[in-house]
Amino acid sequence: MRIAQIAPLHESVPPKFYGGTERVVSWLTEELVRRGHEVTLFASGDSQTQAQLIPFRDQALRLDKNAIDTVAPHILMVEKVFQKADQFDLIHGHIDYYPYALARRHPEVAFVTTLHGRLDIPELQPLYSEFSDIPLVSISNAQRNPLPQARWAGTVYHGLPLDLHPFYPEQGNYLAFLGRVSPEKGLDTAIEIATQAGMPLKASIKIDQVDRQYYESYIYPMIRDNPQVELLGEINEQEKSEFLGKAYAVLFPIRWPEPFGLVMIESMACGTPVIATRFGSVPEVMVHGETGFIVDSVPEAVEAVSKVGSLSRQRVRQVFEERFSVARMVSDYETIYAQLLESRGTTPAQAKMTAA
Structure with missing residues (x-):
């Protein structure tokens, strides 16, 4: 054609x-x-x-x-x-x-x-x-x-191309967030989850001009005196593989009808489980209890963090290969x-x- x-x-x-x-x-x-x-x-x-x-x-x-x-x-x-x-x-x-x-x-x-x-x-x-x-x-x-x-x-x-992100079999020791800094993407919720779970959070973020005031007035005060949170800038494809692959879990705490959410399948490609809120496409993309956990609140997300170790990273990668x-x-x-x-x-x- x-x-x-x-x-x-x-x-x-x-x-x-x-x-x-x-x-x-x-x-x-x-x-x-x-x-x-x-x-x-x-x-x-x-x-x-x-x-x-x-x-x-x-x-x-x-x-x-x-x-x-x-x-x-x-x-x-x-x-x-x-x-x-x-x-x-x-x-x-x-x-x-x-x-x-x-x-x-x-x-x-x-x-x-x-x-x-x-x-x-x-x-x-x-x-x-x-x-x-x-x-x-x-x-x-x-x-x-x-x-x-x-x-x-x-x-x-x-x-995704199957060879785009390599499989990382070893479980990491930090939670990861990847996305824009905007209210609907839930970086503030990710910080809250990580803080309550007592785990480090690494966040690779993009700040559009329209969201600059939101970052400065709301997000920055949350991280200013929080040693658990490390903010990174935008990363390329190679850096993304390591960032997602070496994470314990990826947080996807959206609060809007996300049409798809590429970060979920990018994480799955690396074998990293995802903890995501029940909005938009999440129930279609995620397999609850296999590729991660679908949650409805911060307490549920904190509980899910404690359950991530029971998941098979190999199975997470397998679901990615079968579906995405x-x-x-x-x-x-x-x-x-x-x-x-x-x-x-x-x-x-x-x-x-x-x-x-």
């Missing part, structure tokens, strides 16, 4: 540090190329890929201190993508609703969007009622709940691609002939 992937421009593909969506787009794109598809990636110019890269901007938006309007580059990119629509069998968007109006006006090409973010936002209701003809992919079944009127083509859980490989993810997407083409009267085999 001739497939276009539209990536966000906020980070490169793959991202140098934080950037879950761009990381998933990279894994998907490279595996599609490996399987013989003709893939074109629309992304920032500092991206790295085996696909044909059509760059927009020399540098990802978050790293460009001169970038002010982050919407305009995405609108321009979408226009350029659909100017080339007749060169593709299918266009796969990862930038939410920006392409919908153009996709509706280009029936010559199949189109699908994976939604990577939260959908419980009031302004999205009329938008998805209007664009109920646009095929969508959710990254968990829980993510769909706010938008039952949307045209859901399927749910595809994220997957990039091969499984891409096979799921290929199935959806084929269904979309067949609904238009084109089979994948015919698409390949057209490409030839």
Whole structure:
């Protein structure tokens, strides 16, 4: 198939540090190329890929201190993508609703969007009622709940390359937190859990400008005189393996409807159990009592810390390999691609002939 992937421009593909969506787009794109598809990636110019890269901007938006309007580059990119629509069998968007109006006006090409973010936002209701003809992919079944009127083509859980994070068989001696410093991510809860459990907490964090005041007024006072907590900055993929793999457990105490939560499967890839709160996708991703524990309160989380030693790190890794490989993810997407083409009267085999 001739497939276009539209990536966000906020980070490169793959991202140098934080950037879950761009990381998933990279894994998907490279595996599609490996399987013989003709893939074109629309992304920032500092991206790295085996696909044909059509760059927009020399540098990802978050790293460009001169970038002010982050919407305009995405609108321009979408226009350029659909100017080339007749060169593709299918266009796969990862930038939410920006392409919908153009996709509706280009029936010559199949189109699908994976939604990577939260959908419980009031302004999205009329938008998805209007664009109920646009095929969508959710990254968990829980993510769909706010938008039952949307045209859901399927749910595809994220997957990682099996060799991305090595297995760490030995249990570490600290709790780990990885994520943005924002109220919904629960760093404050992680600090509370670690403090009550009497264990060190290492937190690799990203602080967006919008969350700077929250950090300074709420998080910093919690850690200022707390020797148990060590704050680290953003880390790259290699550093992440060691950070997660050498942890006793990873804390994922979210308090929002997380659509997926990559850190859970990244931890599982290392064999490290996860202690997570029961929100969003957590019950779909986690296997309670095998890959970690799903909890509903800080006392339950503290109790779960004491139970982590009873879990098999080998089993944690095994569940990851069975459920969250990039091969499984891409096979799921290929199935959806084929269904979309067949609904238009084109089979994948015919698409390949057209490409030839």
